[in-house]
Amino acid sequence: MDIDTLRKGLALTIESTALDFLGDKYEGKVRDNYSRKDGRRFIIVTDRISAFDRVLGTLPWKGQVLNSLATFWFEETKHIVPNHLLSVPDPNAMECIECTPLPVEMIVRAYLTGVSSTSILTTYTKGEREFCGHKLPEGLKAHQALPAPILTPTTKAPHGEHDENVSREQIIATGKVTAKQFDEAAQYAMALFAHGQKVCAARGLILVDTKYEFGIGKDGRILLIDEIHTPDSSRYWFTKSYGERFAQDKTPESFDKEYLRRWLSEHGWKGDGAIPTIPDDVKIESARRYIEACETVRGAAFVPNQEPPAARLEQNLRAKI
Ligand SMILES: Nc1ncnc2c1ncn2[C@@H]1O[C@H](COP(=O)(O)OP(=O)(O)OP(=O)(O)O)[C@@H](O)[C@H]1O
Ligand SMILES: [Mg+2]
Structure with a gap:
């Protein structure tokens, strides 16, 4: 993804959701879960990023990337085990079967x-x-x-x-x-x-x-x-x-949260006390790696939806109720 689109994403992140019409909300570190009495659960993948068990802010396009990856893998593995995915009503959301x-x-x-x-x-x-x-x-x-x-x-x-x-x-x-x-x-x-x-x-x-x-x-x-x-x-x-x-006894090159984790620990933060402010350039580089990961796995370019996310989510999810 080009740098302009990455940068644009900084202003289009989803930090939290308030889609109360969907059902009872449970907020995880990264995802907002809404469970309904009708046997469905909506999972909204926000752009929140966590490391060392703390939420550190948001990364551009991260929610869409993760939702797209999980969708790919649910499809790719459904012949092995049935899964809870019913539909993908929005680039940041999944409609699922509520289970125990x-x-x-x-x-x-x-x-x-x-x-x-x-x-x-x-x-x-x-x-x-x-x-x-x-x-x-x-x-x-x-x-x-x-x-x-x-x-x-x-x-x-x-x-x-x-x-x-x-x-x-x-x-x-x-x-x-x-x-x-x-x-x-x-x-x-x-x-x-x-x-x-x-x-x-x-x-x-x-x-x-x-x-x-x-x-x-x-x-x-x-x-x-x-x-x-x-x-x-x-x-x-x-x-x-x-x-x-x-x-050479070196740590393997990975595309998970390693980049951000390393930046944080180089800035003296290992999970305790005030979270350092993550500069935009670090967020962008981190996002770039998530996107590269997604594209490598899927074998296709990741094209983000660039509409203002709050209104889009609300509209797409209301259509499911
Ligand atoms: N289809 C489903 N039916 C019922 N519960 C589900 C379903 N899918 C996921 N869950 C549960 O919903 C919860 C989702 O929480 P989420 O992963 O967002 O936060 P968390 O697990 O509490 O914390 P973390 O952010 O560290 O993952 C998990 O306990 C998961 O087991
Ligand atoms: Mg979890």
């Missing part, structure tokens, strides 16, 4: 990486050779591929708390998920990930790890819900530079 979410996030990992204190890389470096019940071989290096992708479920922590790693048995013991449901969702997660890796490989990308959420629909079927394979839920690396950087 399974209280577990299905995380699939294919590489020894991560930065948080509970990440697989951190615990491996400390000497642990078992992660969420998976035995890990000796001698793995940072950012190395695991012998095979592994499933590491976590509980869905209440707002503001950190998710915790749990085993299949612990989750089933809560009584909130049956063994059959867990195993079906686990199988889906592994199949989705394998397909995602295959599609990415053809585009010069590595799907490193990701998170899936599942829900139970009215008819008792398990559906894929939430979002899929966006840079907010997944880590992607570039295949081209991976080998060389790995050989």
Whole structure:
């Protein structure tokens, strides 16, 4: 995307929504969710950006980019698992089937990486050779591929708390998920990930790890819900530079939030205290990377809708009620 369009986007971001006619609102860090009594849920992907679990402001076109990526992947994987997507009424919105979410996030990992204190890389470096019940071989290096992708479920922590790693048995013991449901969702997660890796490989990308959420629909079927394979839920690396950087013990080049995270930490911010003001040029560069990511995955140019978003959203969504 050209720099003028990127710059123009700075004044067209969606920071919050007030679409009360849609239903009960639940505000996540990035998305505004409206659930209705008629079995539908509208998910509005705003332009908010979060890092280190805090909302930092907005990025031009980010919501449209993420919505377009999730739409692509829902289409691309619906032969593997049915999902909640009904329609895309607006470039920033999805109309979905309201489900009862399974209280577990299905995380699939294919590489020894991560930065948080509970990440697989951190615990491996400390000497642990078992992660969420998976035995890990000796001698793995940072950012190395695991012998095979592994499933590491976590509980869905209440707002503001950190998710915790749990085993299949612990989750089933809560009584909130049956063994059959867990195993079906686990199988889906592994199949989705394998397909995602295959599609990415053809585009010069590595799907490193990701998170899936599942829900139970009215008819008792398990559906894929939430979002899929966006840079907010997944880590992607570039295949081209991976080998060389790995050989030099360097962190792989990624197109997730790494750029902004690095800028923030270079400016002394690691998640606590006042958020530094992000200059427009940094926002633009960050947005450019999100767009490049989306275009690489989709294999098509990203063309943003440049209408004033608040009025457009309201009009498009009212038409659905
Ligand atoms: N089709 C659906 N039916 C019911 N709940 C859904 C559906 N799709 C997503 N959800 C749930 O809606 C919630 C959406 O929240 P959202 O992702 O916006 O914020 P969050 O998960 O609380 O925080 P974060 O911003 O860190 O992701 C999640 O708990 C998700 O499981
Ligand atoms: Mg979420």
